[in-house]
Amino acid sequence: MKRATTDHWLVRYLLIGVVLAFIVVFLAFPVFVILYEALKLGLQFYFSTLGEHQSRSAVRMTLLVALTVVPVNTLFGVCAAWAVTHFQFKGKALLISLIEIPLWVSPVIGGLVFALIFGRQGWLGPWLDDHGIQVMFAFPGIVLGTAFVTFPFVARGLIPLMQSQGSAEEQAALTLGANGWQLFWRVSFPKIKWGVLYGMILCNARAMGEFGAVSILAGTVDDKMTMPLQVEQYYLSMDQGLSKAFALASVLLLLSAVTLVVKIALEWRHLVPSARRLH
Numbered sequence: 659m660k661r662a663t664t665d666h667w668l669v670r671y672l673l674i675g676v677v678l679a680f681i682v683v684f685l686a687f688p689v690f691v692i693l694y695e696a697l698k699l700g701l702q703f704y705f706s707t708l709g710e711h712q713s714r715s716a717v718r719m720t721l722l723v724a725l726t727v728v729p730v731n732t733l734f735g736v737c738a739a740w741a742v743t744h745f746q747f748k749g750k751a752l753l754i755s756l757i758e759i760p761l762w763v764s765p766v767i768g769g770l771v772f773a774l775i776f777g778r779q780g781w782l783g784p785w786l787d788d789h790g791i792q793v794m795f796a797f798p799g800i801v802l803g804t805a806f807v808t809f810p811f812v813a814r815g816l817i818p819l820m821q822s823q824g825s826a827e828e829q830a831a832l833t834l835g836a837n838g839w840q841l842f843w844r845v846s847f848p849k850i851k852w853g854v855l856y857g858m859i860l861c862n863a864r865a866m867g868e869f870g871a872v873s874i875l876a877g878t879v880d881d882k883m884t885m886p887l888q889v890e891q892y893y894l895s896m897d898q899g900l901s902k903a904f905a906l907a908s909v910l911l912l913l914s915a916v917t918l919v920v921k922i923a924l925e926w927r928h929l930v931p932s933a934r935r936l937h
Contacts, residue, residue, distance in 0.1 A: 732861070760808075
């Protein structure tokens, strides 16, 4: 008897062909163009571009922002997921919706909101100027804009995971006398650690590639631009700017590839043992 889930060979190969065509057009071809344009003028030009002060400053700023934002958003995500899944309170659905706002709102709008609050003509701008605190066009502003667009990733990954796992083990640990710290580190965290790492990887990838909100809050101040902003500045310049832009973009591509490899490794390490246990 023919299985109900068996498709005609023509449909199967047509769908596979469509998927492969999208991969080639929207992934493989852009990657090839970036690498070709980055290396078109030779390795000497490529490495000299990466050695320029602007490029090194952009790489340093991008990594520093990511190292600041990812731990903060990880802490927020774990706390938010724990509160949503372990406590009953009014407004839980509203809280979940608020967490997801950066996914539905343009990053530029987020940057404009922070500019309205912390800008020189903003609500807190005069007070910040009087106390010598600079948020706009400085590292704090870049961190705020990046944190805004990335804080949902850890929480959104952990909430459904913790809801599916339930709280039976936590309740058993409490009856045996475990305190809150022991409950989290010995019972809850081992069950969600892969979800936490997965959310951190997504958060890091988004943080390194953020452009919209950061472009509003950082502007074009020297030494205060991340790699996406510096790529734009190279692209708009006249003197071999296009090749410089692609050279720096290739570094972002490399960092994205490293992030993807780590993600696949974590999934393989997590899914393969699970599949073996099922068999």
